[in-house]
Amino acid sequence: MEVLSVSVDSMFVHKMWNDQELCKMVAGGVPFPMLADGGGKVGAVYGVYDEEGGVATRGRFLIDPDGIIQAYEVLTPLVGRNVAESIRQIQAVQTVRESKGTQATPSGWRPGKPTLKPGIDLVGNVWRAWKTESAFD
Amino acid sequence: MAEELSPGCARPAGRPVSEAARDESAYQQERKEESNVILIGRKAPDFTAPGYHQGKFVNVKLSEYLGK
Numbered sequence: 001m002e003v004l005s006v007s008v009d010s011m012f013v014h015k016m017w018n019d020q021e022l023c024k025m026v027a028g029g030v031p032f033p034m035l036a037d038g039g040g041k042v043g044a045v046y047g048v049y050d051e052e053g054g055v056a057t058r059g060r061f062l063i064d065p066d067g068i069i070q071a072y073e074v075l076t077p078l079v080g081r082n083v084a085e086s087i088r089q090i091q092a093v094q095t096v097r098e099s100k101g102t103q104a105t106p107s108g109w110r111p112g113k114p115t116l117k118p119g120i121d122l123v124g125n126v127w128r129a130w131k132t133e134s135a136f137d
Numbered sequence: 138m139a140e141e142l143s144p145g146c147a148r149p150a151g152r153p154v155s156e157a158a159r160d161e162s163a164y165q166q167e168r169k170e171e172s173n174v175i176l177i178g179r180k181a182p183d184f185t186a187p188g189y190h191q192g193k194f195v196n197v198k199l200s201e202y203l204g205k
Contacts, residue, residue, distance in 0.1 A: 002205050004197060006186060014189040033197050035188035045182040047175050054150030063181040065204050070177065077146040 001090060003032035006043065008055055011036045048074060060086060062093055108135035 009017070014034040023029040035042075043049030043056035050057055059074040060081060070093045075081060092105040095115065103115040116122060116129055142149065175182065185198040 002202050011187050011189045011194050018189060029191065031191065033188045033190040033195055035186040035197055037186055042184045042186060053147055055148045061181065067180050067200065067203050069175055069179060069181045
């Protein structure tokens with residue numbers, strides 16, 4: 001799994017931010033490339049560039065090895081995301097991919113929890129295979 | 138007299154004040170770009186961008202990550 005971050009800030013601002021602040025929060029500094037999207041053209045094709053504000057709305061995109069978008073999350077700037085949820089989604093997408101679509105991860109799935117087998121037999125029988133309590137930890 | 142701002146987490150930038158006509162053409166462009174909207178199951182738009190990574194300035198192209 002590879003990570004890239006993109007913002008409208010220049011590579012110089014990224015360097016200063018990493019070297020002055022982020023390295024104090026993460027040992028060794030940010031381990032992945034921080035990319036510069038001045039003008040917001042990349043943000044625009046990903047649907048997160050706010051032209052009036054001149055800045056991108058914070059978004060996170062999961063892209064599979066074939067280059068297909070599997071998930072994305074965009075929240076209002078004042079609300080931070082849940083990193084554990086992003087990790088959970090990566091694990092779920094990987095599980096589904098490895099199963100070649102024969103398995104689905106139900107709501108609240110975590111590694112180790114049962115998956116569902118999508119198909120005609122499951123239709124009307126989800127209540128047998130999955131309880132609403134399973135949506136929670 | 139400058140008015141005080143409370144930007145919160147936003148990073149407001151300056152911009153020219155547009156006349157009504159220019160606002161309309163911006164709206165038209167937005168409608169056109171809606172067809173390029175990213176969707177689940179669609180290819181992630183490829184891009185190339187400069188950046189900073191662990192002490193070096195780099196250039197990254199998204200499609201180089203295919204297969205990873």
